[in-house]
Amino acid sequence: MTKYRVKVDLMLCQGHGVCTEECPEVFKVIDMGTGYPKVSLTTENPAEELRSKVQDAVDYCPNRTLSIVEID
Ligand code: SF4
Numbered sequence: 001m002t003k004y005r006v007k008v009d010l011m012l013c014q015g016h017g018v019c020t021e022e023c024p025e026v027f028k029v030i031d032m033g034t035g036y037p038k039v040s041l042t043t044e045n046p047a048e049e050l051r052s053k054v055q056d057a058v059d060y061c062p063n064r065t066l067s068i069v070e071i072d
Helices: 018-022 048-060
Strands: 003-008 027-034 036-041 066-071
Touching: 003 036, 003 048, 018 027, 018 048, 048 066
Parallel strands: none
Antiparallel strands: 003 066, 027 036
């Protein structure tokens, strides 16, 4: 069965929080003391049942910070 993991490019993240609105089970936005708040993952390997919500977060992130990587 194919699984997936979530990849984050923190350099691109500006803490808009769209990802949290789409899938709060996986995405949190936290203040790291670096100027912008940044996304933090509750898990890199979300459940298959969350895939459509994770995909929405990927698609709607305004900075193209997130991606899904398929794992065999
Ligand atoms: S991952 Fe995208 S939507 Fe989420 S906080 Fe970062 S820039 Fe905003």
